[in-house]
Amino acid sequence: MKRQEIKEILSSEAFGSTIKVNGWVRTKRESKNVNFINLNDGTVIHNLQIVADVNNFDENILKKINTGAAISVVGELAESGGQQRVELIAKEIEVIGEADPDKYPLQPKRHTLEFLREIAHLRMRTNTFSAIFRIRHAMIYAVHTFFNNKGFFNMHTPIITASDAEGAGEMFQVTTLDMSNPPRNEDGSIDYSQDFFGKKTNLTVSGQLEGELAAMALSKIYTFGPTFRAENSNTSRHLAEFWMIEPEMAFYDINDNMDLAEEFLKYLIQYALDNCMDDLEFLSQRLQQEEKDKPADQRSMELIEKLRFVANNDFIRLTYTEAIEILENSKHNQKGKFQYPVKGFGTDLQSEHERYLVESHFKKPVILTGYPASIKAFYMKLNPDGRTVAAMDVLFPQIGEIIGGSQREENYEVLVEKMEKMGVPVEEMSWYLDTRRFGSVPHSGFGLGFERLITFVTGMGNIRDVIAFARTPKNCEF
């Protein structure tokens, strides 16, 4: 008999028909005459209630039906008199895999996210994490759908790279050399000519530079791949291994770039609202339980309301210079409430400043542009004023920078000059500079941290809870 998935069973009208279902036991309630088993197979957040008449089953089988056990049930679909619409009256039950209740860590009780993080191999079996990973899948699908609909081409850019000039952070080295006895040059330095690729190599910190090469041929491309940063970052919004989406578009200026970024984010959020409502409602309820313990002024907007708000309202766009002005004139600053006082053009914006703009001043997502050239990467296009660049950061409440991007410097001479000024090795990058030598055009792109998006959409507080197995400093379990 073919197994049916709980998602379809729960919307079925075929009362009286005999069906088979497989899944994992969430809870069992024992009565004198019947046992109630809540079964979940991960296809949907809701459980199917199995009703087992104790007189029809061997006591030893019922005893093995504990929280976490995998079972297969054949039974008759029936209307339920309880909280659920349908239930399954069991005729046959097979215990496929037992779960010793004395040892199985997930018991029917509230667990903290910190504890569940330690048992990440089992936490997908909880409502919270199964919801998160279903939403994560939907967002992956939505990313590809969005770009495909717009005529973008997906590029797989290299994971291993010899370029250490991307300037996006510390890199993980990739080597096959014997670490305890590496070959050495006469001066004592390591001889990488004997390494696998004949040179020093690392894991990629960004696919952008290769993405630019592709955009100079295919017009509009995007990458969606793993990204590795060996920064010693211990925060709720950083991972050493994460997934990044990087579109790159020829003939797009900074305004086209902003339009795309805003449309993209709204599309993704709307997609979640249209396709993941069951899971979002569950996560929302979970969050509201948590919020109950907080003082009223620290509570955040309800999850679904927040997502609708972002999907339906225009983002605020302003320049760095305007932002500095707002911050300088704010009562917050004049009362000295910023830990880092705002002192005119050139000061790098701190988290507290970004949060003030997004969460207190505008209460909306903000796109900041026109940053001082001195605090941004070499490849960003220099504005006519000669001191700012066409950079853009999209700032979201709670998570801060969700997108970072820019129009790229397409002028060969200007780019080389900036590289030399910032210590980027020009000769090693000649392949990159070729795009500016031959048929150079204005172009733009940005990077979206996928897990930061998922953090926002699910309302989770820690980025380690929206990736299956988080890699962070001193942590590479599973």
Add this chain to the structure above:
RNA sequence: UCCCUAGUAGCUCAGUUGGUUAGAGCGGCGGACUGUUAAUCCGUAGGUCGUAGGUUCAAGUCCUACCUGGGGAGCCA
């Protein structure tokens, strides 16, 4: 990497100014009862108090170092 904070039963926590045999709730197990909803009620087992040193007649409690978790900062997506 820096600042703050925590580590006591499977989980979440309490444990007074250092003072006898270390407590609760949840979960587990046993039983009662019941078409139940994380069922309810009664009973029961379960702890090298993060690790290593130190102070003291006496340390879960005080001191030092280290490890790990959490919050914040920097770096960024």
